[in-house]
Amino acid sequence: MALALDVKADEGMWMPAQLPTIGKALREAGYKGDPKDLADLTKAPLNAVVRIGGGTGAFVSSDGLVVTNHHVAFGVIQYNSKPDRDLITDGYVAPDRAGELPANPDYRLRVTVGFDKVTDRVLAGAAGKTGRAYYDAVDAASKALVAECEKEQGYRCSVANMFYGRDFYLVKQLELRDLRLVYAPPRAIGNYGDEIDNFVWPRHAGDFTVLRAYVGPDGKPADYSPDNKPYHPPSHLQVAREGVADGDFVMLAGYPGITYRHRTAAEFADQIEWRLPASVEVLKQLQDVIEDQGKADRDAGIKYASQLQSLKNGIKRFSGELEGLERSDAVTIHREDEAAMLAWLATQPDAKTLKPRIDEAMKLIAAGKDVRERDLLVGLLSSQTQLMRGALAIDRLAVERPKPDAERESGYQQRDEELIQSQLKQAQRRYDPRVEKALVTALVTRYQKLPDAQRLPEFDAVFGRTAADLAKTLDRVYGATKMGAEAERTRLFKASPADIAGSSDALLVAAHKLQPALLRIEDERKSREGDLLRLRPAYMQALIAYREKQGKAVYPDANSTLRVSYGKVTPLVARDAVTYAPVTTVAGIVEKNTGKQPFDAPKPLLDAIRKGDFGQYADPKLKAMPVDFLSNLDTTGGNSGSPVLNAKGELVGLNFDSNWEAVSASWMYDPRYKRAIHVDMRYMRWLMDKVYPAPALLKELGVPAETH
Amino acid sequence: MALALDVKADEGMWMPAQLPTIGKALREAGYKGDPKDLADLTKAPLNAVVRIGGGTGAFVSSDGLVVTNHHVAFGVIQYNSKPDRDLITDGYVAPDRAGELPANPDYRLRVTVGFDKVTDRVLAGAAGKTGRAYYDAVDAASKALVAECEKEQGYRCSVANMFYGRDFYLVKQLELRDLRLVYAPPRAIGNYGDEIDNFVWPRHAGDFTVLRAYVGPDGKPADYSPDNKPYHPPSHLQVAREGVADGDFVMLAGYPGITYRHRTAAEFADQIEWRLPASVEVLKQLQDVIEDQGKADRDAGIKYASQLQSLKNGIKRFSGELEGLERSDAVTIHREDEAAMLAWLATQPDAKTLKPRIDEAMKLIAAGKDVRERDLLVGLLSSQTQLMRGALAIDRLAVERPKPDAERESGYQQRDEELIQSQLKQAQRRYDPRVEKALVTALVTRYQKLPDAQRLPEFDAVFGRTAADLAKTLDRVYGATKMGAEAERTRLFKASPADIAGSSDALLVAAHKLQPALLRIEDERKSREGDLLRLRPAYMQALIAYREKQGKAVYPDANSTLRVSYGKVTPLVARDAVTYAPVTTVAGIVEKNTGKQPFDAPKPLLDAIRKGDFGQYADPKLKAMPVDFLSNLDTTGGNSGSPVLNAKGELVGLNFDSNWEAVSASWMYDPRYKRAIHVDMRYMRWLMDKVYPAPALLKELGVPAETH
Structure with missing residues (x-):
């Protein structure tokens, strides 16, 4: 059932320069x-x-x-x-x-x-x-x-x-x-x-x-x-002398990393209907491969433990994002909103210049679907392998090193070489030939089943087109390569482009043969990005004008520049009949405490809680010592540590996490579920005053201790 | 930290005859x-x-x-x-x-x-x-x-x-x-x-x-x-036409099974400090034994699956009860309350007659500690084994059958023989000699470590006093017995007392040798119970008088007779910042639904929810269709199906469960956590009206359907 949802309420990562424009809303919210x-x-x-x-x-x-x-x-x-x-x-x-x-x-x-x-x-x-x-x-x-x-x-x-x-x-x-x-x-x-x-x-x-x-x-x-x-x-x-309570205005400034809020409806649909489920499916297969191999060979299991954990984290995150976007009915909402926007645009004088560019952008985005399966698999082949990835990087360095540093592809500049070398070293503790062959087999077998339109001649030449070809190739390549030895990888990393091109190492030869396909994919991507850079502004211009007509401002998607959000301290109704209050108290520390990591609160803290000397730091309404609080502020990765300010602009908290239901917020802000988690400055001050005292520090912060 | 807790608020499983006595409180609560x-x-x-x-x-x-x-x-x-x-x-x-x-x-x-x-x-x-x-x-x-x-x-x-x-x-x-x-x-x-x-x-x-x-x-x-x-x-x-909301008065009538609320402080301490942890420990050992044996022998694992599940349920329940009683600080509260009661009693004229009997009761209760470990183990030996238990039952029947039926021990009367026979049959699917020997070994090994004061000569004679004796005995007894065969068990069940006494089956011989110890323990228990029946009324009389002085009435502990509780619809603050609202709605059915058992709501229900035709059944405040509701009514096992009535005495719900935090309520009603879960009659009526229609039935219930 499609929900009538005002996705704009309290949403926004505003550029500071935009704040005077939305000043009325900001003041009405309580600033x-x-x-x-x-x-x-x-x-x-x-x-x-x-x-x-x-x-x-x-x-x-x-x-x-x-x-x-x-x-x-x-x-x-x-x-x-x-x-x-x-x-x-x-x-x-x-x-x-x-x-x-x-x-x-x-x-x-x-x-x-x-x-x-x-x-x-x-x-x-x-x-x-x-x-x-x-x-x-x-x-x-x-x-x-x-x-x-x-x-x-x-x-x-x-x-x-x-x-x-x-x-x-x-x-x-x-x-x-x-x-x-x-x-x-x-x-x-x-x-x-x-x-x-x-x-x-x-x-x-x-x-x-x-x-x-x-x-x-x-x-x-x-x-x-x-x-x-x-x-x-x-x-x-200025650190605030008073705390916040349910319903209070708060604002936050910080450097959110990346969001996709203003993508087209087709991109939302692609993300929800294909990319997230497809990624979960293939990552789960890789997880199974590693787990099966790890059962058969304990040593291999240990080598791949870190990669396995990272796959699991990816699966969890993608699944959570998918669950959230489905719960928010993001596809329907964006389709309807975009259709309304385009219908409105058709009645505007701008339509003549904007519409053709929007159409071209949408065609380009739709065309991305034609090779999306292939691009996903090729990307995983060079990120989820150890030796293969090393060989591809060494071969690519041979392409980039002859260029002036400024012209080298980002990721292969002088500043990046240290990272590449450390990955080549790490392979020693993270590589097992049987596991890598099994991972490559899983990915290339999927590739082999793709329709001809997604085929790469270089991949077909190296891996063949049948399971038997693939098995033979991998046995040969991984049997013959000397790159399993750290010294050999180090030697190749330092070798000249001519030496790399002339190497007869089976894996390096294979990487060298695959490289033109990867460079072609990269070129296609940049070409597409170039066109989207040229065309998307038309879509944004139409969207901004449409929102203006609706009386709404539009913030740019996050890009690690300073942004400001505003909203309020507010509970979370997580599920039917389940409400989480927006302020936690030290009673919860005692409840959760098991004495074992990670619920092993230090004795001085437990003693201080038992003693109950909370003084001015206690919340006057809750009559309890606050710890963390919850708001509907709009945040994403990069906002860690962002100051949370009250209506007077004083520091009341530091942002440090989001709730699980908000993991899809990089695509869509759903006011029912999007929450940010902050540590309460009263808790910080109480710790500095009564538990691990730092009176000089409190004085410097302008909020002197009670007890000194 | 001991909490100042009024354990009496909303607590009570009242005998109907007591209700006029507490009529003022009942009316003040909203009746x-x-x-x-x-x-x-x-x-x-x-x-x-x-x-x-x-x-x-x-x-x-x-x-x-x-x-x-x-x-x-x-x-x-x-x-x-x-x-x-x-x-x-x-x-x-x-x-x-x-x-x-x-x-x-x-x-x-x-x-x-x-x-x-x-x-x-x-x-x-x-x-x-x-x-x-x-x-x-x-x-x-x-x-x-x-x-x-x-x-x-x-x-x-x-x-x-x-x-x-x-x-x-x-x-x-x-x-x-x-x-x-x-x-x-x-x-x-x-x-x-x-x-x-x-x-x-x-x-x-x-x-x-x-x-x-x-x-x-x-x-x-x-x-x-x-x-x-x-x-x-x-x-x-009469089924109510209107529903309930947060804070509304409700009452409930039903047949609660058993509670221990008025036990002495020493019995609370024994339960919390010894019985629950000790039971969890030994049941966990039995669980380990079955799981280890099941790993080694898949067939044995299957045979003991049901016993394993029941052990796990017991462990979970005992652990939950322990956790709850500790959270409620039951020992401290009861010690302090009882001490205050006894101090008050000392100032009363009744003290002269009551105090000596209370002292005697307390001495008797304290003496129970002397053999509690032994009694726990002996009890488990005849409940957690299959063949041993069968042999003990057959031997006991030989003792009881010659008596007139009315004088036979309860559990061994004619009416009970069918159950005994069906247990003897079930052993066919539930018995494996290696597992039973391992279980007996675990229990008797614990017995062998008990101090001499808890020793039973018959047990020492049968099992010996060392691990080697025990192993030899069990190998011999289980090697020789023919009771592993169902036909033999059936034959023995039907055999005359004389035939049983004369049997040379190794297991039956062992059971026959152990029996006098069991009969002696039973006799000691009844003797103790007789004395407590005689003495506890003095404790109760003092307690009732003390509560009367406090302005409070006392209900008798539950015993499967009709009782009435009253209280209100109320949320549960389960943990710091976590509040569960007292009424759930059909939205939660959709949220929980996975399409797989047990969250596989039928299509007609999901369709009806989607359609949203809730008519008069929707909650006017929540503007949503209610499903279940929560109250602080005092309930225990046996209250399943109890009618929940509103202030006018109309039927608004049926009790069907408690929350996990309330599992300790058989000993102590903690108003912070004790909740009862009821199905809302509005949900029943909506299902009967709109989902699986039964218009004639609704008419007979006096709440005719909207749509017919």
Whole structure:
């Protein structure tokens, strides 16, 4: 039954510049500030929100204190742990500034300082072009802009594509390289519940950590040095003195990674009706292959344990996404919405220019179906194998290395070689010839059953067209190759392109024969992407105009740039008669506690809960000590550590997870199920005040302890 | 942390005669009728509430219609199912009265027609006696009362013991023997969710069935005959036209089996600190034994599958009970309450007569600890074995058969012989010598480790005192016995006491040698029970007086007599931030539906849900079609099928299960967790109106269909 669902309520990952446009809605939702003050992400308060270690963080003091998630800072904690100083287990409270511990040297924090529209410059060379030429023109212009921007020392730049090629922005970020650990709770607080509670609400983790950013004596980014000084950020957030309750306005700023919300109805249907079920089916087959082989050979089972776990995670995630999109009836909703949009467009003067480009885009998208099975299998062949993938990478490096670095394919540039080499090394612990042959057999057997239109002559030549051909080939290739030896892989990785081309190693010869097909598929993909970059803006333009007519604004799909969401603290009605309240309390820590990992709350925490000295931190309505809270804020991967603000713009929480029902939100925001999970700043403050005291830190945060 | 818990709120399985006493509370809770009208369980409306097939039911028309649970009437449905008429799968709607299908001949319905206090007669012969003599006097007087009462044809009588020997009642019940199936939903409605949803809330089962009681043309109980006429009950309940909502008053009448709420604090401690954990430990060992043997021998595994399942159920139940009692902090609460009661008693004039008897009772209870390990093991030896148990039963029959039937030990009377014989038969499919030897080894090895004080000379003589003795004995006994053959067991079952005594079968000889120990344990138990029957009333008298001082009434522990509970429709806060609403809707059926058993809702139901024609049956607040509801009514096993009434005394639901958190309620009612699960009469009526129509039936129920 199709549900009458307003999918727009509380949905939105807004570019800060859009906020004044939706200012009325924002104020009606409860925001007390002036939406105009949020329009510039390079000014306060949004420039307090930073990229850090793959997630988001926020400055919370003028001396460079940053809060983010425990799991975002986990590498820093791990780096500082030693057998005799186990900070993972014990947590860490820096006794003073001198006691703040340097992060791993590759840990980075980026402050966005520039965000400029560069659409004209990016598209200047693309005008009049199509396909691969359009793609290359955009790529070259973007690379040039980045190179120019990064000439200034201490900055990282990138070009962000908004609305699928309609607008381009040059993002300039100050990159700080000296971060230090100030305060971390023990793992059994920061990651209470671990994998078992992952994606689970009600949740009881204190998923926060406090770091401090340092710069050189000259105030510029610098590697760690004892002479460095705390960084003075252009602005910082104020930790709230009060907490939130069911129904309260909240907003969040962060760097969400990628969403597909504005894809066409056909792409939704493809995702739901084919891609997700097909991926689950083939990944399950690979899982079976590994499990069967692992039963027969315990040693092989151990070698593939990590790949098996990653397959299982993929299956779980894809299944959850499929379940969610089906539950939300996404295909019907998007088909009906798109049909209405196109019907409306037909009555508009713009139709004449937009419609032909939309039609062309849709034809292109439909054509993607013709080879989708083949592309899925070819992709898995070079990601789910160890030696085959290594041989393909070595052969591809021989193609790329002769080019100037800037022109090398991304993934095969100088900066990527270290990763390729480490994968070649890892194969030693992850490769077993029988398992790899069984995996290749499973994938190529599926390939062999595809219709002629999806056939690749190079694949047919290498693997043959029958099961017998395939078995013979794999026995021969894996029997003869010397790439099973780590020394040989290392030698080949370092060898010259001429040596690679002339190699007689059976597997490398096979990879070399397959390579032209892979390059052709890549070229086709880029050509298609080039055309979609050219055509999709017409679809977006029509959609934006249609929404405007409906009185609604459109945010661009997420692309790791700073976005703002707003919504409210709200319960989750997960199933018939099952309601999850939006605030959890320390009582739940005691309930879940088994004394065994991951439900092994530290004794000081349990003692403090038993003691019940919650002071000002207790929730006045619940009359209990809060831990985490739930909101309908629009988030996705990358939003880890995002500051959650109240109506006055004060920090009330840190985002750290979503509920399982929301795993499909990268495609569709369903207001019934989409929730984000945040750690409550009251819990953080109580821990800092009463459990693992850090009075100086609380004072610096502007929320002094009760008890000191 | 001990919780300040008012364990009395909404707790109570009241004898109807007590209701006027607590009338004020009943009216304050929301009851609109006169509590005095509920005082006599042989008058309307309570005489509409009947015992049926091991559960409870209620008359709902003047022509003898009875509603009860689908699971209470399951045997009737099964009995009427044939390969070409699968009523379990399809359900049944009788086309007319002639189409009502006779129940299995042993299916019974009992209407309580007499409930008279007989304390004086029961205790007359016991005065001045102690121990076994007290027990026997009570037993003989009770049996005499029953025999006298049952002289009248068509009645079943029993003596009910209230307050542990303080009061005795003679219960007289009219027994109807011709029940017929009128309306049953398909299994996938009546038992939607089956084992997976057992003890689960939120629940979505339509656990109801309608039967009709028939009597002979003379109006008296009769076996099935086509000439029989519908029975006209003395009263019947009226199905409500409106449903219930969160917070509404509800009450329930039924035949709860057994509770232990008024046991002493020492007995609570024994249950929680020893009996439950010890039982779980030994049952788990037996489970391991069967699983290990089953792995080694697939055939043996199959033979013991049913015993294994029953062990697992026992472990689950005991673990749940333990978990619940610990969560409720039952030991502390009862210790503190009992200590306060005894302190108060010391200030009362009664103390002089009561205190010595209470002390004596407590000493007796404490003494039970001395042999509790032994008694647990001996009990399991004769319940968890097949051939050993059979040999013990045959040997015991030889002891009992020479006595007049009325004097034979209960369980070994003529009426019990059929059950014993069927167990002896079943052994054919359930016995494997290696598994039985392993089970006996596990139990006797534990016995051998007990201190001398718990030793039984007969057991030592048969099994020896070392592992080697035991192994040798079991090899010899199970190697030589011919009881593995069904024909031999049948022969022995029919053999004379003299033949049994003279048998040289190794297992029977062993059983014969063990028997005196078992008889002695039985005698000790009865002697102890006799003394407790004599002494516990003093404890109860003190407790009742103490509660009276607190302004509270005391109900007797449940004993399968008619009781009334009252309370309200109410949600369950199961864990921190997890709330289960008290009314489920058909949306949950669709959510849970997988198309596979037990979540395989029939197509007509799914179609009707999709169609959404819920008419008057929809809940006005939820704007949805209700299925089941939850209350805090006080129930236990035996309450299945109990009618749930609203404030006006109209039928709004049928009780059919409890939540998992309430599994410890046989010992303690914790108002935070004790909930009862009921099927909503609106769901029943909607099914009868719109899904599997039975318009004549609805008319007879006084709630005519909308659509006919």
